[in-house]
Amino acid sequence: MDKPEEMQVGKVSHYFSKIGVAVIDVTGGSIKIGDEVHIKGHTTDFRQKVSSMQIEQDKIVYKTI
Numbered sequence: 001m002d003k004p005e006e007m008q009v010g011k012v013s014h015y016f017s018k019i020g021v022a023v024i025d026v027t028g029g030s031i032k033i034g035d036e037v038h039i040k041g042h043t044t045d046f047r048q049k050v051s052s053m054q055i056e057q058d059k060i061v062y063k064t065i
Contacts, residue, residue: 008027008028009024009026009028009029009030009031009065010026010031011024012024012025015044020048022037022039024037026063026064027065028065029064030065031053031062032050032061033050033052034049035049037049
C-alpha cells in the first residue's frame with residue numbers, strides 16, 4: 001500500500017518538547033485525532049500521532065479550514 005501524499009495543513013506556532021505538545025495554526029485542509037503529523041523545521045524533523053486536540057481548552061475531534 002502506498003503512503004498517502006503529505007500536504008501542509010498548518011504551521012506550528014509553539015512546541016513544548018517536555019510534554020510533546022504543539023500549538024498548530026491550521027491554515028488549510030483538515031486534521032483529526034488519529035492522524036499522523038510530520039513536524040519539520042530548521043532543527044526538527046519527526047512524526048507524531050495526534051492523540052488529542054483543543055481549541056481554547058475545549059476538546060475537539062477534528063479541525064477543517
